[in-house]
Amino acid sequence: MSGKVFGVALGPGDPELITVKALNCLKKSEKIYYPATQSSKGNQDSFSLVILKQLGVEENKFVPITVPMSKDRSAAEKAYADLFLKVQKDxxxxxQVVVVSEGDISFFSTFSYLLEDFRKNSVDFEMIPGVxxxxxxxxxxxLALxxxxxxxxxxxxxxxxEELKSLLEQNQTVVLMKLSMVRDWIKVFIQNSDLKFFYGEYLGTQKQFTCTDMESLKDRKIPYFAILIFYGNK
Incomplete structure (x- = not known):
């Protein structure tokens, strides 16, 4: 059998939301690379690993891709370059190896950073989408998005x-992701705007929290895995 790498989407967190095709691919693969973050204190965390452990896949296949948490992208770029070399060797x-990402494989995904190198070096690959x-x-x-x-x-x-106001004027629905980056002002904006919204954090997991009212949101600390949907802006 010839070698091949699969980019496999795990979905947003609920293990039942992975596709049948993605799950079958994980079970047939020989190695599964998953993204993990590393804090300045050396602690490692991986949302992808939490999902993988619930899918009944052999854990001896799991290999972490560790990326330090930093605004400096050089460390992340080195991690992706190292991953490419490992996958190319496999x-x-x-x-038959897999690189996973939570959510969809082409949407803010670790796998996206490997595509150019795969094409340049004629590495056979396939992408399996997700939710x-x-x-x-x-x-x-x-909601109807x-x-x-x-x-x-x-x-x-x-x-x-001001940028958000402009986007809301041009679109009926606006989805904000990586919400922790705007946590300093977004609650005040919501309170002053009187717009319909849906807030969700850790969707699909046991830590899931959702709300559509400011009273429920105002005292919460917004984590990285949170989204905000403004809708009905007509």
């Missing part, structure tokens, strides 16, 4: 309130 040896967090957010909030000619925008990083 594929050259005829192995991103904002899609689960729509279901958890019992878009109908007919509605415009839906996904924004991972907003500079300030």
């Amino acid at each position: 594929v050259g040896e005829g192995k 991103p967090a904002f899609i689960l957010g729509g279901s958890a909030g019992k 878009a109908t007919q000619n509605d415009k839906l925008l996904i924004a991972p990083d907003i500079e300030d309130e």
Whole structure:
């Protein structure tokens, strides 16, 4: 059997939301690389590993891809370069290997950083899609994210309130991801705007919390794994 690498999406957190194809691929693979973050104190954390451990896959296949938590992207770029070399070696040896990401494999995914090197070096790969967090957010909030000619925008990083106001004027639905980056001002913005919103954190996990009112949100510390959906802006 010739070697191949699969980018496999794990979904947003609920192990039942992984696709049948993705789960079958994990079970058939010989090695599974998963992203993990490392704090300045050396502590390692991985949302992907939490999902993997609930899927009944052999844990001796798991290999962490450790990326230090830092705004300096050089450490992350080195980690991705090292991962590519490991995967290239595995594929050259005829192995079927997987690189996983939570959510969807083409949406803010570790795998996306490997695509150019795979193509340049003729590494055979396949991408298996999954459910991103904002899609689960729509279901958890019992929302229609878009109908007919509605415009839906996904924004991972907003500079300030003025930028957000502009985006809301141009789109019926705006999804904010990586919400912890705007936690300093977003609650005041919501309170002053009187817009309909859905807030969700750790969606699909036992730590899931959701709300649609400011009273429930005002005293919460917004984590990295949180989204905010503004909807009905017509």
